[in-house]
Amino acid sequence: MGGRRIVFVRHGQTDFNVERRFQGRADQPLNERGSAQARAAAGVLATRLNGPGEQVGVNADSGARTGGGARLICSPLLRARMTARILADVFETAGKPLDGPFVDERLTERDFGRMEGHTFAELAELYPAQVEQWRACGECPEAGVEPSGAVGRRMRDAVLEAEDRCRDGQTLLVVSHGSAIARGITSLLGLDPDAFDGLRGVDNCHWSELVPIAHAKRRGTVSLGWRLAAHNVGVREDVLGA
Numbered sequence: 001m002g003g004r005r006i007v008f009v010r011h012g013q014t015d016f017n018v019e020r021r022f023q024g025r026a027d028q029p030l031n032e033r034g035s036a037q038a039r040a041a042a043g044v045l046a047t048r049l050n051g052p053g054e055q056v057g058v059n060a061d062s063g064a065r066t067g068g069g070a071r072l073i074c075s076p077l078l079r080a081r082m083t084a085r086i087l088a089d090v091f092e093t094a095g096k097p098l099d100g101p102f103v104d105e106r107l108t109e110r111d112f113g114r115m116e117g118h119t120f121a122e123l124a125e126l127y128p129a130q131v132e133q134w135r136a137c138g139e140c141p142e143a144g145v146e147p148s149g150a151v152g153r154r155m156r157d158a159v160l161e162a163e164d165r166c167r168d169g170q171t172l173l174v175v176s177h178g179s180a181i182a183r184g185i186t187s188l189l190g191l192d193p194d195a196f197d198g199l200r201g202v203d204n205c206h207w208s209e210l211v212p213i214a215h216a217k218r219r220g221t222v223s224l225g226w227r228l229a230a231h232n233v234g235v236r237e238d239v240l241g242a
Helices: 015-019 032-048 078-093 120-126 128-137 148-165 178-188
Strands: 005-010 070-074 099-103 171-176 207-212 226-233
Touching (some): 005 032, 005 178, 070 148, 148 178, 171 178
């Protein structure tokens, strides 16, 4: 079978986000604002992504319609699981229960090695040569940073397996992390995440949507059959009382 679209949602804000620290595998919880962001995003997504017979979500690029509900998968890290739980609760309250959340280890954030927990200013003091390498190419194996390609491939594999488990017409919601989402989307579009770094990460509790390309094989595209229909969409900050 398979779903009609894939929606990637980044987790809500944490204190590390506020302090601009590399977070990676550090298991930080949502802060108060992060929980509010998740509730606001969930309210929009519950309205747009799970109604019977409604036009496809935030960007009706494919013209497909859905009545199959949604399946929710998430990273094992606490901030992602908290965000996914809020999404599930809001959908349930709206009378649109989700399948899940199901945790998949492959959806975890990129491992930033020794950079985790530090700001750029701190890293420049501690590891100046490695910071220069990072700034030059976005990779730093000397600091134990996970390669972009490895991140993209594990994300792609996890998402495609979950999408294959979706019922016909079902939306797949994926709660993950900024770097992991960008590289997962890159890989799903048939691009090499080791070589292509043209897709920015999404903001806290913003989302990106992929829709299927029905004519992918006929046109001979290198894509795996998905088109990026919307990227880094979210609720305005003033709605949250900023």
